[in-house]
Amino acid sequence: MNFQHTEDRRMLADTLNRFISEQYGFETRDRIAQSAPGFSRELWGRFAELGIIGALFDEADGGFGGGGFDISVVFESLGRGLVVEPFLDTLIVGRAIAKSGADAQKALLGELIDGSKIVALAHGEPDSHYELARVTTRAQRHGETWQLHGAKAVVQHGEHASLFLMSARTSGADDAQHGITLFLVPRDAAGVNVRGYRKIDGGRAAEVTFDNVTLDDDAVLGIVDEGLATLEYAIGCGVLALCAEAVGAMDVARDYTLEYLRTRKQFGVPIGSFQALQHRMADMSLEIEQARSAVINAAAALGAERKVRERAVSAAKFSIGRIGALVAEECIQLHGGIGMTWELPLAHYAKRLVMIDHELGDEDHHLERFIALGAD
Template sequence: MDFNLSEEQQMLQDTVARLVRGEYDFEKRLSFSDSELGFSEAFWNQLGELGLTAVPFPEELGGFGGGGVEVQSVMTELGRGLCLEPYLQTVILGGGVIAQAGSDSQKEKWLGEIAAGALKVAVGFQEPQSRYNLNDVETRAEKSGNGYTLNGRKAVLIGGHCADLLIVSARTSGDSRDADGLSLFAIDPKAAGVERRVYPTVDGAKGCDVTLTNVQVDADALIGTEGQAGDVIEYQTGRAIAALCAEAVGAMEESIKLTLEYLKTRKQFGTPIGRFQVLQHRMVDMSSELEQARSMAILSANVADAEQSDERRRILAAAKNVVGRSGQFIAEQAIQLHGGIGMTWEYSLAHYAKRLIMINHQLGDDDFHLEHYASLLEVAS
């Protein structure tokens, strides 16, 4: 199998790489993170102007018509730059949900704006008690007149503080943790009864918890079929996992690059510490982990848009396990090889390490996905 990028895919990756190198140096990232918005509005607009927010959408909706490999090319470079913009939430998750389950009018209303970078979306699948089980939903949506009334809490919506549209899961029937009975709703974040509590995350982004108190929505706010959103959530979460794996690879590559440069310049006993054999062995271990992670990221990208199946589930679970474990290993080794400077706020490595640790925990950590993978093997046998 040929894993080389096509000419068009390589041009896409080069475009993102040039944009990140030119517009997103580390000092700027610190200032973006400290700002009220938490990222660069100008950089987000550039992503839209260059068509990068349109990558996974059909051409008839103003998109690029790309798939998992094209998304991987974009996410790897965004990971290399530690970019803070809500690309994953808006383009991959939000846009993916609407593209899969939305009505024709919803697609026409929202997907074109998402593809143009004019609409930011935050997705609320998690709740305070749910941890990694996205079927564990206590938020309720009850029919009320010509629409629904929503009550509940959603946790850790990255970019939710500035989103133009919220997409949340809510239970229209069944008990907590049932796979059936889940529905998806589009909510105006400025609607009466919507309260957002904003906070910084450990890796420099901004997130928020959303409380819904008697929030009234019309019937056309329902995305997809009532009570049948479980499959949509699982499928789109799989696409997001593949995108996260690609982002992690970019962050790992930069972490190893920074560590290697440090070993070449830091001297002890009159010689660069990179000449010490034991440190060379640790760099080899880091590089081996990176290659494993890169291979699994490529594999996950190739199944991200495939039809749902146990094989797709197994590949995505395996990829998230390997990439999460490798990312955490590389982060820890890079910090140790740098010594005290590796934890300095003004030095970029500490921020790469934090992002890699958070990617491991986002949408399920390595232990969670190992258990999920094992359960799928039991089903297959």
């Protein structure tokens, strides 16, 4: 198998890497991440103008990419810059709409690709423990409308999204695979309440509650009671994206550490000349390459049948969780106390790597899921 990127993907990566290095330096990123909105609408629009959002979607949906390797190329570059703009939820919500949306709903994809509409996934709940099928938020039929009631946790950019992709149970037990329905819920619908907060790794998220929100049938995405397959596919795309982002962040953290070992001196010589530290750097570099291989495998499997695809993305997420924590710990230890300071970019890369493990399922969850999928 040829793992070399196409010329178009190489050009995409070069363009995005250059834009991030010139326009999204660490000081700019830190200012944006700590701002009241938690991201920059201006830069979000410029990313759209560059075609970065469009690269995440198929040509049939108005984009010019959409494959697993397109996603991984984009998010690896985003990880190198610790970009906080809402790429992940745009990908997940957009892919769900593209897969199961009616024609009127698919018309929304143009607004996602041009950056004019901010969307957010509202699926996780306080007690769901990463299980996709555990949904306690309820949607009940009342005449010609639906009434939604429940709460969603850690909704990325929830304060500024104009549309939520929300999962709700329309039948069955709280953890049944059948009976989950997806809804597109406007932010300004009566009964939608959002409480925002700052995230530890930069940017903002929100707790969103739905108090007897009334929607008509046009809000249903896909088939009633059959939303799990669409949700699983879209979140699988998101897991791949997170894994690729982590690889980009690991590369930068390693490079920072290597440069520090070359310049920091003890006993009159660079500490990078100490053989014990060289061994630790070599081991860490090997682990990062293993993580990269897992992402390549997941990207290649994104278009495969369900079991192959889901096992590949879970294997990648497990690897990323384990290796990301290792890289964060090793880089900080090799820097010493300075590695924990706010002013040093490395500390922010380490925090992001740790938090990626907890998004869309941690390493323990995905290891169990990988084993369970193999036993089916």
